[in-house]
Amino acid sequence: MTLHTATRAFVSTLAVGIALTLGPTSARAGETFDQVKQRGMLHCGVSEGLPGFSNPDDKGNWKGLDVEFCRAVAAAIIGDASKVRFTPLSARQRFEVLRARDIDILSRNTTWTQSRDTALGFDFVGITFYDGQGFMVRREIKVMGVKQLDGATVCLNIGSSTELNLADYFRANRLKYTPVQFERSDEAFAAYVAGRCDAYTTDISGLVAQRSKLGDADAHVILPDVISKEPLGPVVRHGDAEWTDLARWTFYAMLNAEELGITAGNVDELKAKSQNPEVRRLLGVEGQFGKNLGLSEDWAFNIVKQVGNYGEVFDRNLGPASPLKLERGLNRLWTEGGLQYAPPVR
Amino acid sequence: MQRRWSDRRIKSVALQTVFLAAVVGLTAYAIDNIADNLRARGVGSGFDFLDATAGFKIGFLLIEYSELSSYGRAFVVGVLNTLLVSAIGIVLATALGFAIGLARLSSNWLVARLAGAYVEILRNLPLLLQIFFWYFAVLRALPGPRQSLELGGLGFLNNRGLYLTTPVPGEGGMLVLGAFVVVLVAGLVWWRRVRASGGNAPVGWYVAAAVVVVPVAVAFLAGFSMTWDRPALRGFNLAGGTALTPELIALVLSLSTYTAAFIAENVRGGVLAVARGQSEAAAALGLSRGQALRYVVVPQALRVILPPLASQFLNLTKNSSLAAAIAYPDLISVFAGTVLNQTGQAIEVIALVMAVYLTVSLTISAAVNLYNRRVTRA
């Protein structure tokens, strides 16, 4: 009798009153997919608060790009974008919570890196936002590029890859600096504004969001250099291919919809009248692409109808229709010179 | 009678056996589940990551550390920073707490009321908010590096920190330091022995003189030279000297003012617990109010004050874990923040952090208990 079985026997004789219902021992393919379908509710992990990506509005509804991606997944699999339970997560706990199956998908501005994709046991669904690390400085110190920041004090926040990128870049360029690492970006930026640091660094989207706080935004400049690649995307557990496929094609459906000019406003009309075979395939009029994913044929229709295409989601959360007024930049479609490119539905 | 006693004895042993078995069983059950669950999640665990290169910098250091150091080294940096802020905080909180506690008992109406307001405001607000308040108050009060306040020859103060001119001993420096330590230790031992034997020779003055004179003499004989490392403006900021960051200053301020509010209450309670007759007797002996406090009331009150004081020290140490909020790189910030995020080894990291705090707490408890035993025996 091994120690393992011995303990088990000991425990069962003790009758501690908790049933020994051991769960499955590995991530079975399709497990998450089945669970979500059966539950009729998607469990989605988001940030506790990141401007434009996830935050509650005045009425307590979650808003933001990361949030809307989860809504789109719910629209695809359940047919109702409101069937999402959002779990706010701190950066510290996000991976453990995903591992523990408390959530089905982690949509929390997480940078796609090799170690997270492999050693930590996750899969990245795609890149919903191309970001990069940048710097903000006061205009009065007349710094034009990051390389002029030798000896500077830099405010930033703990977590994600910001700290490592900063160290790498300054080391590679033989520059000295002093980091001041805060738990939260609000305090990091406030300290920079109060003069504690010469520069503030985070992802460009974060810089733009923080700058919109300022009454005298012109006194600060965002330097042109971008020192890192920050491909942000949703994360799922490794080993559940059906689920990964579904999440990935939800994103591709949003991109393809934008490319084909399908919006929440015209999707009904296009579904009824469009003669474009690509539009007809995406909206489930031709073929059985929903069935391939284990979904009904109106999966992509539901996504666009209830949430919108990628461009619409971007515009209202980060772009011109939001207070942030962020440039699309790399996140433009490939047809317009950006990097967003989705494989075809066929 | 004999029979009943053994009955109870058997019952007690049986009860304890069941209790122990239940605890062991539950623990084994939990461990068994952990093993299963970890296997199910397919993650490697262990402490191998401690040897890997950290790759990030830390802004405030007590020991050598660079981005090429290991995670293990970063852990040590975090531990030392936590110990530093706790130690300074404990000293200041005790001093301030005694002052405020006695001020609450002051005969000056305004002072007593202000001390009372201080206690009621500070101890009823979450510490995190107070830390933010102090940090941004400190930052706002201080000028930028180019307008640094010069503190005589001692150093500079600006919103990047307090930059102190630091002596750099040249040749023979270790010899002078050694002489200083030896004289100091020998002097203290002598002083205590004289005090214990009830003598009242001015030993304190002799010792103080020796502590100054002997090292200077040694310095002359050894041909000692010393230079000063003065902070100076270089590029963006001051460089050189010893720098204390605003984060450290604000954290120490908030931790000590907050804890002082609790200590003040303990002190007040302790002083009030000393019978009224004691201070009246002291007054009758012709002692002033201050003398009465110092020689009669406080020593007696100390017995009541000490045990809760120990808990306050523990609380302060544990509360220093809020440091990350204002960028002081303590253990939680460096190790349970950055390292945890980089490695994803949440369970190992948190377990190590808990072990450190537990060790520190038990050490403080033990130290105060020891002191307590000596005070109550005297």
Next chain:
Amino acid sequence: MIWVRKNLFSTPLNALFTVLSLTLIALMVPPALDWAVFEATWSGSNRQACAGRDGACWVFVKARFGTFMYGFYPDPERWRVDLAAIVGVALAAALIVPGTPRKGLIATAFVVVYPVLTYFLLLGGIFGLVPVETAKWGGLMLTLVVAAVGMAGSLPVGILLALGRRSSMPVVRGLCIAFIELWRGVPLITVLFMASVMLPLFLPGATDLDKLARALIGVTLFTGAYMAEVIRGGLQAVPRGQYEAAAALGLGYWSMMILIILPQALRAVVPGIVNTFIALLKDTTLVLVIGLLDLLGMIHAALADPNWLGFAAEGYVFAGVVFWVLCFGLSRLSLRIEAKVNADRRR
């Protein structure tokens, strides 16, 4: 005039303290009032209302008040939270106000009926109430739920641990000491983190334990360990004669403890218990680290709304005032109970 001379300027040192104190007040109070009251913006519904003003923008707090209080609790259901709060306050008030008839009955209702009622009222799912899952709880409501459950749960845990620590059985005593010192020796942040991440690992794979429940277990055990030390002090204060008298009456261990010893011990340490409650209430702000959005968490989340970036000071001051009122109220309450206990003892 005499009063001033006697109380403020009796000695030169006293006069100096008085002058210093007055200067301190003069330096701190007017700017704070300017910011918070005279220069502040009170009316409006968006950030534009506050443009160009130096003072506080209370519009932010006004617009966000609903989420600060109830979190994500659905609007039409918020009366349930209000009802639970009103009933709780009413029962507690009835218990505190002297001369209320049938205190025993009210106390039973408070301790037994009220928690059950609140549980179903907040969670819903029966009596035709719409279910509101705990993921939607937040704001001050969540703060109070965590604090209340922690308070209610820590008392029995603390009593058992304190009795265990004073037990004559070495195994029981040793394990209780180890448990108490373990929990008292680590910061609540790490306890909460372990509770949220590790607790599921201790349980069989398929067990699905609510995120809030995990935090509550962590908070309760943590506070229970502190409570145990407070109650131990009370147990030590009960005179030996009481134990001997109870034993002479032929009472067994539990009847002796429940009928004779504990009532005296608990009464002696009411201030300590309330202080532990106050500490717990302030510590609830830490549930933020495991992504539970309590009052402070909702304020942080509101600060991430692109429409409300940059009103951190207003949010923190609001949180400060709310916490201060609650904690100060509790400490006043403790003083009242203490005075009453002392009066009873003298009688």
